[in-house]
Amino acid sequence: MLHRKDLLGLQETSVEEIQLILDTAEGMKQILSRPIPKVPTLRGKTVCTLFYEASTRTRTSFEGAAKALGADTMSLTVAASSVTKGETLKDTILTVSSLGPHAIVMRHKMSGSPHFAAKYTKAHVINAGDGCHEHPTQGLLDLFTVREKKGRVEGLQIAIIGDILHSRVARSDIWGYTKMGASVRLCGPSTLMPVEIEKTGVTVCRRIEEAIEGVDVVYMLRIQLERQQAGLFPSVLEYARLFGMNPKRLELAAPEAIVMHPGPINRGIEISAEMADSDRTVILDQVTNGLAVRMAVLYLLLGGGASPDEGTDET
Amino acid sequence: MNGNLLIKGGRLIDPANGIDDQLDLLVQDGKVGRIGKDLPAAESTETMDASGRVVCPGLIDVHVHLRVPGQEHKETIATGTLAAVRGGFTAVCCMPNTSPPLHSRAEIEHVLRRNQEEGHCRVYPVAAASRDLKHETLVEMADVKEAGAVAVCDDAYPIQNPGFLRRMMYYATMVDLPVVLHCEDKGLSDGGVMNEGYVATLLGLKGIPRTSQEIAVSRSLRLAQETNCRIHIQHVSTRGEVELIQEAKSRGTRVTTEVCPHHFSMTDEACITYDSNTKMNPPLRTQDDVDAVIEGLKDGTIDCIATDHAPHALEEKEVEFDAAPFGIVGLETALGLSVCKLVDPGHLTLPEVIAKLTAEPAKCMGIPGGSLGLGDPADITIFNPNSRWTVDAGKLSSLSKNMPFHGWELPAHIHAVLVEGSRV
Numbered sequence: 122m123l124h125r126k127d128l129l130g131l132q133e134t135s136v137e138e139i140q141l142i143l144d145t146a147e148g149m150k151q152i153l154s155r156p157i158p159k160v161p162t163l164r165g166k167t168v169c170t171l172f173y174e175a176s177t178r179t180r181t182s183f184e185g186a187a188k189a190l191g192a193d194t195m196s197l198t199v200a201a202s203s204v205t206k207g208e209t210l211k212d213t214i215l216t217v218s219s220l221g222p223h224a225i226v227m228r229h230k231m232s233g234s235p236h237f238a239a240k241y242t243k244a245h246v247i248n249a250g251d252g253c254h255e256h257p258t259q260g261l262l263d264l265f266t267v268r269e270k271k272g273r274v275e276g277l278q279i280a281i282i283g284d285i286l287h288s289r290v291a292r293s294d295i296w297g298y299t300k301m302g303a304s305v306r307l308c309g310p311s312t313l314m315p316v317e318i319e320k321t322g323v324t325v326c327r328r329i330e331e332a333i334e335g336v337d338v339v340y341m342l343r344i345q346l347e348r349q350q351a352g353l354f355p356s357v358l359e360y361a362r363l364f365g366m367n368p369k370r371l372e373l374a375a376p377e378a379i380v381m382h383p384g385p386i387n388r389g390i391e392i393s394a395e396m397a398d399s400d401r402t403v404i405l406d407q408v409t410n411g412l413a414v415r416m417a418v419l420y421l422l423l424g425g426g427a428s429p430d431e432g433t434d435e436t
Numbered sequence: 437m438n439g440n441l442l443i444k445g446g447r448l449i450d451p452a453n454g455i456d457d458q459l460d461l462l463v464q465d466g467k468v469g470r471i472g473k474d475l476p477a478a479e480s481t482e483t484m485d486a487s488g489r490v491v492c493p494g495l496i497d498v499h500v501h502l503r504v505p506g507q508e509h510k511e512t513i514a515t516g517t518l519a520a521v522r523g524g525f526t527a528v529c530c531m532p533n534t535s536p537p538l539h540s541r542a543e544i545e546h547v548l549r550r551n552q553e554e555g556h557c558r559v560y561p562v563a564a565a566s567r568d569l570k571h572e573t574l575v576e577m578a579d580v581k582e583a584g585a586v587a588v589c590d591d592a593y594p595i596q597n598p599g600f601l602r603r604m605m606y607y608a609t610m611v612d613l614p615v616v617l618h619c620e621d622k623g624l625s626d627g628g629v630m631n632e633g634y635v636a637t638l639l640g641l642k643g644i645p646r647t648s649q650e651i652a653v654s655r656s657l658r659l660a661q662e663t664n665c666r667i668h669i670q671h672v673s674t675r676g677e678v679e680l681i682q683e684a685k686s687r688g689t690r691v692t693t694e695v696c697p698h699h700f701s702m703t704d705e706a707c708i709t710y711d712s713n714t715k716m717n718p719p720l721r722t723q724d725d726v727d728a729v730i731e732g733l734k735d736g737t738i739d740c741i742a743t744d745h746a747p748h749a750l751e752e753k754e755v756e757f758d759a760a761p762f763g764i765v766g767l768e769t770a771l772g773l774s775v776c777k778l779v780d781p782g783h784l785t786l787p788e789v790i791a792k793l794t795a796e797p798a799k800c801m802g803i804p805g806g807s808l809g810l811g812d813p814a815d816i817t818i819f820n821p822n823s824r825w826t827v828d829a830g831k832l833s834s835l836s837k838n839m840p841f842h843g844w845e846l847p848a849h850i851h852a853v854l855v856e857g858s859r860v
Contacts, residue, residue: 132638209755231756232640233710252758254640289640315637 123421127239127246130255131296139300143265145417146410153189153413163192166423169222170196171213172249173229178384178408179249179259183226186415192423195222210234211241218242223423227251232289245422253287258418259383260293262411264301266403267338269410270379275302278375280332282364283342283391284313290383291342295321308332309342309364312353329364333374341366341382341391357390367393371401379403440464441857442477446486446818450493451791452807461491463814466857471810486818489851490786493794493806494526494557494815497767498616499591499670499694499742502528502559505546506535511747511835513547514554516767519745519834521853521860523768524793526815527558527805528745532569533592539564539575544583556860557853558815560586560803562616565608569593571600577611586801589616591670596622598655605665614666614692614802617656619677620718624648629758631704631719639707641757644719650676657684657691666690668800671744673699673718675728682737692800694742695729697766697773698840702726706840712753712760713840716746730783733792740797741789743770747836764839768832772846775821780847786821814857823849 123138131139152160168187170180184194197217208216210229217225224245227235232252239246250256268274279298285291285307295318298305305323307314308331319325326332333339344360354360366380380402386392396402441463448459448471460475461468477483497520503511511519520528530547532538538547544561551559563585567573569592577588588608595601595617608615625648630636632643653669657680660667672678672693681693703722706714714720732738746763753760774793778784784792798806805815829842853860 209751211754229756231758233757236710237756252640253642292638292640316632316643317634318637320634321638 122424127235128257128418128422129235129239129246129248131257131260131293131300132255134257136300139261139264139297142261142414142417142421143268145421146265146413149416149420150410150413152416153409159189159191161191162420163187163190163423166192166223167221168192168194168224168226168419169217169220169244170194170226170249171217172196172227173199174250176228176250178411179228182408182411183249183415186412186419189412190416190420192419195220210238214238214241218244224419247418247422250289252289254289255293256289257293258411258415259290260297261418262407262414263294263340263381264297265410265414266381266407269406270403271337274298277303277338278306278336279303279338279340280306280308280336281340281342282329282332282366283309284344284348285309285318285342286313286315287345287348288342294340295323299323306332306336310354310360313348329370330373333370336374337378339366339371339374339378339380341380343383343385344387344391361390365391365393367396368399371396381407384408440469440478440481442475442481442483443486443491443816443818444475444483446489446491448491448808449787449790450808451787452493452795453809456787461808461816463816463854463857466814468808468810468812468814471808484852486851489818489820491816491818492790493808494817494853494855495524495771495793496527496797496803496805497525497743497745497770498529498668498740498797498801499696500528500530500745500767501533501747501763502530502547503747504534504550505543509749512554513550513559514556515833515835516745516747517551517556517559519765519767519832521556521855522833522850524771524817524819524850524853525557525767526817526853526855527560527803529560529562529586529801529803531591532562532564532589537564537569538562538585539567539569541576541579541583544580544585548584557855558805560584560801562587562589564588565590565595565604565615566600571595571597574604574607577607577613581611581613585613586803587614587616587668591616591618594618594620594622594652598659601656602659602663605659605663605667609663609665614668614800616668616670618670619649619652619656621648621652624651629715629719630707631721633704633722635704635707639710641707646674646676646721649674649718650680653677653680657681657689660691661687661689664690669693670742671696671699671718672729672732672738673721674725678728678732678737682732682735685737692739693737694740694797694800695733695738696742696744697770697777698764700726700729700733701773701777702840710757711840712755712757713764713838715757715760715762716744716764717762730778733778733784739792740800741770741774741792742797743767745834747834748838749836753838765832765834765836766839767834769827769839769841769846771819771848771850772825772827773841775848776846779821814854816854817850818852820849820851821847823847825849
């Protein structure tokens, strides 16, 4: 089990913990391939999703993971909640906690919000993305996918391309990949590269060709179109030209290199249509693996020692 | 005023008069009556034993937000000035970003009247430089000066238009008021919440580059030189600012400066827990900047220590880091932090630090105080430099408790504070 209350980021998660989550996710993925992909391990537990930002896949993935383990789910949607009436995050957390969930899965547009929330609840807080800080379960599912496709993470060369500055995925991936022994190169517009990021142990490349040469994994980040409107890069066209991934560029990478993306993709911008549809691209595997990894995280935080295979299938 | 008081056996440190010696001090009719070795106590004279303690001029803080009028849920004159004397201060300059701002005779007189009614120390109001802090219309500077304002200022609403800044300097020079400046180019700070650097990168928080301060300082220094205006630059906190000011002083620009205790006591590493009590503007910078402001204090580039005491209610600060207002309270920890971070490590001597908290700030604002010459008002602070105390945010006299020093053990326990000879 994970001997921690919350999962807020991969920066403070140990190699052993990451290893445990990935290994546990293997078993979960097996459960998901059964005719009835459901176990009662977390029966009687409640998982609350609290999303302050629109999200389809992450929320659905967490809810699916909770249900596959037999847990009940509750969800609080921002638009329908009292947040719009000016309730503070502290009060929302106290209120949600009073409903008795065992875990709160939280997404918020401000960095550090789940850390703040965790102070006011006994429930396990799982960060499902906070501002530009971290998105640890995305980092874990990316690690899981790389390990599945490449057989290992240690010793691999991985390039992350795009808006590093605003990306919580990039931060979790950097911690995850470097902790597990891979080398990471970053590339993106200089206006979207956070200062002193090299101190995390990564290499920053100015040109994409330099970044992807010989790498085993090319990880493309989603570019938010409002960054262009904010004047951080001149145009979508120039962005695609300088930083877009296509099959021709992929020839620079290692022969069996794969292309990843956290979704949703901007087809034709950071990833060309041919690239998106290529069998070198593993975006949909990432989505499936996300379910397994989130099952593992919920189980390891809430499971209290029961093996996920104990008991009979519920339905 | 009350009767006489003989303060015996203390170490009298009065930098304005070059005194650092074991001397007795007799307070007579609210003034400094006599100073000397082993002064005899007349029968009617009360005696205070100050042995092992430092006796110095009452501290002066030129940068305090008393929040009156209009924000009395954060601080009042009563609580703010009580916090001041608990911290050893006998005079404070209060900032004009209130609601309404201190932008006319009416608000200045209001603050002074409230202080007469409920205050514990001297209060010198600083007027807004522009009507409604909008940087369009100059305030009636001669009138606010006559009402009691000691300077004009743009604190919390930094002037972006250099044309307005230049006019304001010309006009303030004519009426002989110092111009107090919060130097920040908003185009560069642009929504940032902490120092731009490795820590902000890790935390995913928007950074404020040092250049947002340095470019505004540079511009202000040039304009001060051109207009021959006397300016005071608030909360110097980057190495680049120190260098720019050093160069301007060597050219003879009429500039004085301050540094806040938090800017020489902490770095941006303190933000790592997302505690909104580490969020202030200008932000906590890096160790290199801390080293630079300490060097600036040593060589005189930085004239004084001021707190930027910025009270905010609990519910305002107890929110997400991005959503929290900037600022911390500082009156009650300023002396302790100064002794702890400047004297104990050997950067400055105790008399040097006391000068930066008494005579120097008085000079910066052109206000009385900061001196214990014969006949001067007996504004006196007595503290034990070695006795240590633990900061308890819950026990602060300030109405607000927003500060990152809770639980810190600090030296310099305040023993007694006199304002015009009366214990407060």
